[in-house]
Amino acid sequence: MAGDCLTLWMEENNVIVNQWRDSASYANTFTEKQKLQLLHADLYQLLQKIQGLPATPQSLPLELSVLYNMLIFHIHSTSGFQDEHNKHIAETLSRVLRVCSPGVNVQSNEELWHQLVHGGYSSELAASLHRLAGLQGALWLAEEKLQEVHDLFSLLLHPEDSECSTNLRAEEKLLALLKAWRVSNEAEEKVLVVQPAQQLRDVLYTSAAFLQGILAMEASQHPYAINLFGEAAESLCSGRVLAQVYTCLGFCFQKMEKPQTALQYWKQALHLDFQCLAALYHSSSVYKEMGNVDAELEALNLLYKALLSPEQEAPSTKTCFLIGTEQIVNAPSLTSAVRAPSPWKVKYLIARRCLENKRGEEAVEHYLDLLALLQDESHQDLLPNPEPLIRIPEVFLETAAGLVLEKRYQDAMTVCEEVLGRTDDLIPGSLSVDSTQSKSNVMAEQLNLVLWASAAHLHQGLSHGLLGDQKESVTEYTKCINLLVKVQFIDTGCASPHCSRGSGDEMEISLIGLCSKEETVLCALKAAAFLGRSRQFLALGKHKESLLNMQLSLQASPAFPGAALTLVGHLIKLGRRTEAGSYLKRYQSERKTLADQWEAMKRNLPLYLDPHINHTFPAEDSLIKELEESAEEMQSEAVV
Template identity: 40%
Template sequence: MKRLRCGTAPEPGCLQAWAAECEALAGRWRAARGSAYGGAAAAARQLRGAFGELLLQMRGLPPALPMMPLELTVLYNSLLFVMGTSDCAIKGEAEGIRQGLLRVLEACGTSGQDLSTQELWQKVLQEVTVEELQAPLHRLGALQAAWWLATSCLQNIIDLFRLLSSAEDPERAPCRAEKNELLTLLKAWRTPAEEASVSLVQSTEDLKETLCTAAAFLQGLQELEAGNLSTTLCLLQEAAGGFCSKRVLAQIYVCLGCCAQRMGKPQTALQHLKQALQVDFQCHPALSHTAAVYHELGETDAELQALYLLYEVCLLWKKNPPSATSSSPYFLIRAELLVNTPILASLLRHHHPSEVKYLLAQRCLRDGRVADAVEHYLDFLSLLQEGLQQQVPLDGGSPLPRIPEVFLEAASALEQDGRHQDSLTVCDEVISRTTNLIPKIIQVEEKLEQPECASLETGLAGGLLSQKRESLCCLTWRAAAYLHQGWVWSKLGKGKEAIMQFSRCLNDLLRFQPRGCGVEPAESLLPEVKVLQKIRLLSLIGRGMQFLEQEKHKEALLDFQHGLQISPDDPAAASYLVQVLWKLNRKEEAADYWQKYLESPAGEDGQQERQGRHFPLYLDSCLKQATFPQNESLARCIQDYLRTTRQDSSR
């Protein structure tokens, strides 16, 4: 390789002064980085400016080969501080690298202004053969790789390190087909030897280790998102054995746990999540995933215990957010700066205490722990009543449903806990909050997909469709509130009040006028329409039961018939219809319905339960109350009637 020529160098005194200043600044960093995090961070911000000013001084002169090794070293140190004091990669870093390469070419008597960054690197590494520039260029290449890694440009890194490996030793250039070429290239990369006196604020060996860890982590996340779980496992295990802070190591273990869970290995997932907490007890996403695994296993006690602990940790974290601690000594380029993807943000999403409180309430209600559910729902609602609803996250990643649904779930829990008046009050709150949001008539396509609506998801038409569906949601919530009040009054033995609320529910539902033609298959209906249909059915059954108790058999018959028209497969509607027909002495019709719907009653409860799983949690208590009680005497009477009828017909 060529060696530097001195004819174009600046004054020797300038070079010596700049080299001394670079060494002094690097020495300040070495002294500061072993101090507490706050001290190191403050020093990093100061030195970022100092190295930036030194670089400006050097670039005030035309580029010359004798000064380029020092200039590239100062550039390297400067960009390390720029990246290390930023939350993520920024555009200025890439531009700083580009300007450095252009000055190298200019010092060599050529240009590359019109080239892309990738083409510029190719030109520099192939044409610049000055020996003293090889190590500085390799270091700058590692920084370029860090920036590309932070922006997920992995192919660019592969192309760059092929060039670096070729420039270092053409015979050692890895094969393109080699498995995971990126990691292979990074591990094989060696920086050319240079003088021991070079003042670096972070060694290239440390930077290399960080790049390897971040590359394995990032690729593991990409494979996880693509569903390639076995590859994900290998890459994340590679990352876990790499060079990173405890915080990042805990994150890697969380991702390993999620991967194992998706592979159908819940016990392995729990082991990884436990490792995450052992490494960093502040990694509370590990607790939320642990609760999810226990939920999948059906271990409710363990799930609730994890949620209780998560709630306490979230409260502590909210009061005293943890500092962004890193490994010691403090490193400027860290894996957490280079791996920022939507899937990682989703997996490591921090929960607000209110979200965890809701999860506790929901899980307790689903598991029949009604008293505990009531306590958690009331705690959650108190946050809203105190005017703190802005602290409750409602983004797409939140486990919280819409707030009216939480109110309805709370009403359901209160009802099941025997706190009937409180349940009525909560329902009144839903009714009053939604009354002014519902138009007199809501016309919307009831099918999930309509050919003429294919383009309605964008522009003004899409907004109109969204507005109509929002009105439909408000109608659903208010109708459900009336439905709950009807069942509460039924429990209290107030038949008149119950019938009134069931009727209000049914009258409200008349506001919805579907524009679909004919009877649509259930799977093609909008979710809101399915819920509305179920609310209508439950209201008809509830009102019919009250009519039946008051011996208003004809009114009850109409409600049960209408209910069976809405949901022909519903065993409760069929059972009540059979009962009222039998009471009206319409035995032949009763027997026909019994044979059609109820002659094989095994599994009816299971069918009701399966149906309930497809509907909001706040309807569970209504679904349970609408279940027809086993009436063995009626079944025997119908069976005797059928036997007698068959005997008469055979004579």
């Protein structure tokens, strides 16, 4: 009777496996998944029938094979490993152990495998047991339990291969063990299985190399990661996995400052799988490092279009087996190297790079597209991976900066009104900040609100001035300054090389310490606002007020471009040549120091301040020459 049951159960298993083989033309489709779910249910019912009777040495090979097939169907149809898979293996191993080593009572999968292999098992059980061990290894690899995988295959190692992993690194030992794992010949088995053990071993080898390569790459061990990725690339895998491996190789070579090699690997990745868009994203970053703006923007634009297009799977990416590296190593969840940003993040990067390179028309077009997307509040995350988070008000302010660059001053002011409308009611009456201590989230946000609103008024002041409305320009610059003076940095222990907290009209420069990023931005805003307001007062013929604002600009940030020379030039025009000569002499002696300080300061300044900065710091050489000639004239007159 028992023999008849085993024959019937084996035939039922084989019928189910053949049904799957006949449906192989539906691979990687929704129809295939539906079919697998039905076949999994049939195998589950069959396993219940087998396990409804006490296990025997004759029934165990079939039981292990049915469990193996059932789990593979379920893993593939659900696209991942689950805790219940480990539980199924543990329950079945316990049944095996009760037959092979009666009286032994262990609980964990690790202990079950240890007891079972050390207790001994029959040659008839070897093939099915090794297959299940391979599946257990896949489960543990998916959970990144590398030590457990190493210990399991050490148990299965043939005595003749016991020295295969001597004198190797831990990661190399695991690959050596998998390579040495001798799977049984399944050709003569009557019980059919959906994935041969030989194929599963090759998949495990690829997965172990790929996973350990990712872990080494994330630990910045790039040369060793490259060796592991090389092993993965030469092993059994689909085109999609190979594209991910090439993408990681390119990432490592980029970190090792070998951009051309990185680009070659990313090109190969895209050739294998045109949906491996992380390769395109990383290519743009390398072009940026190389200073090739056209190639960078071309890559980003291609990436943006690809992200918006429906995903189409290339034939080379399809797997021809059920358990592959895709199921074992979820690379996008482990490393940003194979993750592409969202379309909205890419759109922001394009807009920003256009603005940075003074491509005003293109920048404005992309920024306005972004603002349109933001209006529906459905795409609030604008994080350009892996760069820091960009806040929505800053997107508006950068848009305004682009509009100013394109001389669309009225549009720039309209965009700034949007920022002010979102921030005005939230700005505190005053704010004291100790930059030696960590700021609370509330304080940090309040400080951001002040800086954003101030920058909006600064843009509006500049726009009104360029439109010829000096009075409105003065009003906006004054609003900017009034907001900035609400913030006081106290007891910071920080004397900035480019921000002066002193009083008086003297140019004050301290070389001790560094300011926080927020204080640097605040000082730059103050300097720009005072300098901008001085120019408007000058246009209105208010020379006294203009001179005072020039001095305040210099006091707020001695290194701010043009602050010192604007003051010197104005003093000469007012006939205060002695005073101008004193400032000019001091400026000339400190010019190199000021330039260095400005370079340090500029790294902390947001992009939206660009319209207010003279990039040919500190002024054109012709202006310096003119001022020097004036100084010489003053000296000659003094001698006379």
